[in-house]
Amino acid sequence: MIVAAQAGDRRALDELVAACLPLVYATVRRTLGGHPDADDVVQNTLLRALRNLRTLRTPESFRSWLTTIAARQAGTHLHRRQAELRRTMSLDEAVDLPDAAVEELTLTQVELSGYRRQVVRAGRWLDPADRALLALWWLQASGRLTRNELAEALGTTVAHAGVRVQRMRHRLELSRSVVAALQVHPRCAQLASVLSDWDGVPCPLWRKRVARHTRSCPVCSRAAGDPVPPAGTRCRWADDRGEAGRVRLW
Known part of the structure; x- marks a missing residue:
């Protein structure tokens, strides 16, 4: 089908799209956190892929090639959106961001556990590159991508991809500890002091500052609880349809 599409077969092109x-949409949606712009990024990804389809020399690598395009398009969109927020968004306006509202509604509808809710929110504290990698990792963990395809999407070896995933997961766990500490009421007085200049927008810089406090604070460290399940273990997780299943993590 891919070879026929490369030759200009319209029916093959339609079937390929x-x-x-589903793979493109899952990659983009997870990277952008359910933002309404996801549909536009998906469309741009497919258009770019179709325009460059004839440059693909190995049809068997189509899935990883396409995932790479989707992750880059989503990452570029995140960079632009964050730059626009820094230039134009006040704290009061940031509270009502569409992606936050959509994500909160989604979390409520599928009745996610408190732990998973923390993990989802923790993704907001990652930089765009890590958010794209997180999206690819969830696709691999849920069986939509193989380890080889994830590595190809990153343009690296399986071993190095594993290293990058582990580093991202470490930053994700730090982010989750930050989310957990911020949820404590009443808030730790020392943490409140650390956050005195925070504008309320999650970012890697403030993740480092808050995580530095949580590691040394018995109150905030207790709030964080257990870390993200370690590599190689199995855990229960819900897929995009809210159906629980057992997946093997990297």
Whole structure:
């Protein structure tokens, strides 16, 4: 089908788009956290892929090639959105961001556990590159991508991809500890002092500052609880349809 699409077969092109749309949408949606712009990024990803389809020399690498495009498009969109927020968004306006509202509604609808809710929110504290990698990792963990395809999407070896995933997961766990500490009421007085100049927008810089406090604070460290399940273990997780299943983590 891919070879026929590269030759200009319209029916093959239509079938190819229909077949790859779920993978592209899952990659973009997870990277952008349910932002309404996800549909536009998905469309741009597919258009870019179709325009460059004939440059793909190995049809068997199509999935990883397409995932790379999707992750880059989503990452670029995140960079632009964050730059726009820094230039134009006040703290009061940031509270009502569309992606925050959509994500909160989604979390409520599927009745996520408190732990997973923390993990989802922790993703907001990662930089765009880590958020894109997190999206690829969830696709691999849920069986939509193989380890080889994830590594190809990153343009690296399986071993190095594993290292990058582990580093991202470490930063994700730090982010989750930050989210947990911020949820404590009443808030730790020392943490309140640390946050005195914070504008309320999650970012890697403030993740480091808050995490530095949580590691040394018995109150905030207790709030964080257990870390993200270690590599190689199994855990229960819900897929995009809210259906629970057992997945093997990296």
